Amino acid sequence: MSDAHADVSKHVKTYIAVFATLATLTVITVWASTWHFSHPVAIAVALAIASVKATLVATIFMHLKWEKAGNIWFVIALTAVFFVFLVTIPSLVHSDKPMGTVFTSWG
Amino acid sequence: MSGDHHHEPGFIRKYVFSVDHKVIGVQYGVTALCFLFLGFSLMMLMRWQLAYPGEEMPFIGNIFGEDAMPGGVMLPEFYNSLGAMHGTIMIFLGVVPLLVGAFGNYVMPLQIGAPDMAFPKLNMASYWVYLLGGIVMLCSFFVPGGAANSGWTSYPPLSNIATTGQTWWLFGMVCLITSSLLGSVNFIVTIIQLRVEGLTMFRLPYFVWAQLITSFLLLLAFPPLEAAGVLQLMDRLAGTSFFMPEGLVVSGVVQTQMSGGGSPLLWQHLFWFLAHPEVYVLILPAMGIVAEIIANNTRKPLWGYRAMIYSTIFLGFMSFIVWAHHMFMTGMGTKISAFFATTTMIISIPSVVILTALVISLYQGAIRFTVPMLFALAFLPMFAIGGLTGLPLGLPASDIHLHDTYYVIGHFHYVVAPGTIFAIFAGIYHWYPKVTGRTLNNALGYMHFFLSFVFINMVFMPMFWQGMAGVSRRLYDQTVYAHGDAVQSLTIMSSWGAWMLGLAQIPFIINFFISAVAGKKVSNNPWDATTLEWLAPSPPPHGNFETVPVVYRGPYEYSVPGASEDFHPQHVTTEA
């Protein structure tokens, strides 16, 4: 990061623009939640907007857009892969069961 | 870069709150060895109850008080506490701190030619948080109801309804995990950033590679258990139901105070997401130590150095996606079990590659049977047994019979006890001269090795037969079952093996302390080794090297043809 002062000051505009976008997206996501989509669609929309916002924060505020260090990309990629496994696999136990299994002890 | 422009720090800064990686390494090492012995002592107590159930413990039966051992006979709750704490102490307070905290801290920066770790203060914090975790764990023995007694796996709902000791256990674990996280960040940055000139990634000693991959496992696998620990603390302290379904009836009392809606399986997933990579945290640095010692004592480059590194990377990656093979019996269908059984079979291949590479490294070598080499050599067949017996447990069908039996205990103890702990001993004998400037006594060392080798097999080999017979693990008294009673003789044999193994450590303990002051003084490089740590003075001063070394070649250039010496250190400029 050997940006000259001018380079960095150029970013300021970008930062403000990103803030405006993020604020707008926040409003949109709240607004969208009042549309009474069916549940899967509502979840998809909300998560999609959140992902866009997160991407903006990561690329601009966290400087990933200008980041050339391969190590950071490597760590992010590795973490992303394991994150996906961690979040998805445990929930699969609700569907993949021995025949005849039910989720109640009583009845 | 020499340390002479520093103010000489005071005693406290130098030996207690030190930021020097070597002092921290030694602190870790000594603390962890004490915990290792403590964990082993807990097991020696349990072995009495197992071998002679319900009989009064001789000599020391009365010192544990009426709450734990009335009339010298162990109570089941005390037995369960000992079991849970044996596992916890051995893994989290003994072996990992030794492999990573002690060897990693002391040896790794020296091997990469660094003056210290990248974040020395973080390093110090890591040790003190670890010690705090250890003290919390120890204190838990003295709270009402005793220490945690729901196994080292702490499966809820049992652990949720357990006595206060479990809360202490959780706080202790949060400390230990935090300590490991601080350590792992430090290790990765150090290895990537602080290597000296010329030391490319493929000139790194295998031990450093093992530490690097281990650190990634610590970094990414431990946080989920920290989260799970927080969730269990919430369950215990705030009355939530993360791991509790509705409609529980404990001892005839309907649990109406909790909302229900949780699942015990959630804990198991989060726990094993940590605990399977944890197995590789226990084994990879051990392989690293063994590889160093084998290369040095065969006087020959490691066979398949690159293949070993690629295998280790692959092993580390795969270790994150095999965790549910611990959970085949929890009501898993065919799809998830097929996925996890497949990944489990796949992960066995890189282990085979590494083991093969290490044994082929012996071929056409000139093997010196030094004490560290004997421990390192013993590691190979012991790890092979441990690894092979993992196969029947990794296949869901054969796991039906063997799951949660002594077979499992035998399997993972072969990996970590005669496996990893032998590697730890090998490392201690190997690097002791670097730390103290003196060698350990050889005669005591051989005695320690041979006795340990015989007795440790006497402890764990019978467990395979017990497991085959179907005896469940964690039984306070297996003779209540006909199939357990039939193999009680094996339990007695194991117990005697354990006690004899305890006695076999006496030569080591004597050797460890006496040699620090009275051992034979040696040069900086007593083993004629090639890696950078042997360039530094013994013991190395603050800042490690008198001049910053430069590296010209790979780590294991032994017996180079046409050279006058049979070793060619990494930092020597001249061609052989």
Place this chain on the structure above:
Amino acid sequence: MNRSRIIGIATILVVGICLIAPSVALGQADAPIASGNQIDGDYGYGLPPMLSKDGQGVDDLIIILHWFMTALFVGWAIFFVYCLFRFRSRAGHKATYDPVKAKASKYAEIGVAAFEAFLLIGLSMPIWAATKNDMPSKDDATHVRVVAEQFQWNFHYPGADGKFGRTAPDMVDTVENPLGLDRSDPAATDDVYATELHLPVNKPVICDLTSKDVIHSFSLPVMRVKQDVIPGMRIPVWFTPVKEGRYEVACAQLCGNNHYSMRAEMVIEDDASFATWLKEVGIVEEFDEDELD
């Protein structure tokens, strides 16, 4: 020097084996089983008796695996010991710098991988699929609910109507109604509660496993059946006993202080004895209830 070390190793190994042998022999004391009932079958150092129609696959897999493991280990160990002896450091012997071309190891690794794939796909997966998916028809099977609690196994038979009565947590009484059975439910009138698992021989059995408190594990070593009992779930297991006799039900998952004593007995008997027993236990149950009223 080296020779003396090898002699040392040999001596210690011999001494070790000498120590092991008598301790095995000395340990063969017969202690009585807690319940005082005679448990059938020969139990020893190998696999316990296999008395289920479908359990042979598990045994076969275990046995094949152990031959495979032994072959691998012995082959590996021979090479290992050969290296230790042949390439020991001695006067006039020098290590070779260049790596040996070891094609054999590559083939061995590929062989191991291929054989593991066969074990997994050829043997383990079909057995597992059958254990999890091929539930026998409920019409020809004996259906039992197994209710685990600290530290006892409870067995609930549906009685003549083949229907289990309603159960609820607030009905539970540790002494009088461990199942939490609602006797006002018409399906519950003929339900039978027992603490021994009686099953007719040569007929498929379906056990629905539930737990009242913590995780237990329903283990029938002689049937090669094991399944964790997870609170909040009802998980079925099935098997077909083929030999009459009295056997053991074990808890294989740490469930608290007296986990070790969480043992029940399983009696496999002919249809007639089973029917008689069911009737007797049912009468006792109702008798108890009359007395309480």
Place this chain on the structure above:
Amino acid sequence: MSAEVLPYTVKPHPVTGLYNGKFGIWLFLASEVMLFGALFSTYVFLRMGAPETGPTAWPTGEETHLNWMLGGLNTLILILSSVTMVLAWVQFKMDNFAKGRIYLIITAILAIAFVAIKFKFEYAHKFHMDIYPKTSVFFAIYYTMTGLHAIHIIGGVVVICYFIGPGAKLWEENREYYTNRIECTGLYWHFVDLVWIFLFPILYLL
């Protein structure tokens, strides 16, 4: 003391392009991803396991008793604080200490506002309504996730205040080092913001 001896504490490594602290903070964030990942996993697990109806069904909309306006306001506050954080770094980078410090102070104030809204209006209101973590698994995960997030915010505030106050001495000694540390703090701060970006919809809106 050791800072002078150790290479790459201030200047980036010629090959990796990173100074130690920046690499370290990224690794730390990776572990944080896994920490929150486990909680997200818990959320998904519990939600997918919840029955359609009955007392343990998953609450949505009004049933959550969560005020999306307060949540939304907090989202905006946190996003704004991310901007001021990055602007602070820009000012330090341009050698403008006084301005940078003002931005840091604004960041800290915004963060404190976030925590105040969280505790004073949201938690207090719910306690008042007798809604505690033990009320249902939804509130259990709500309190745990937002609580852990709030602890991260508080931790961040402590660090920012340190650099406004006693840590500012470093500026005199080594400007680049100080700016680097602000950059690392910023990376952490944006990450905390990023977590909230996900927490807000999954807890308040869905």
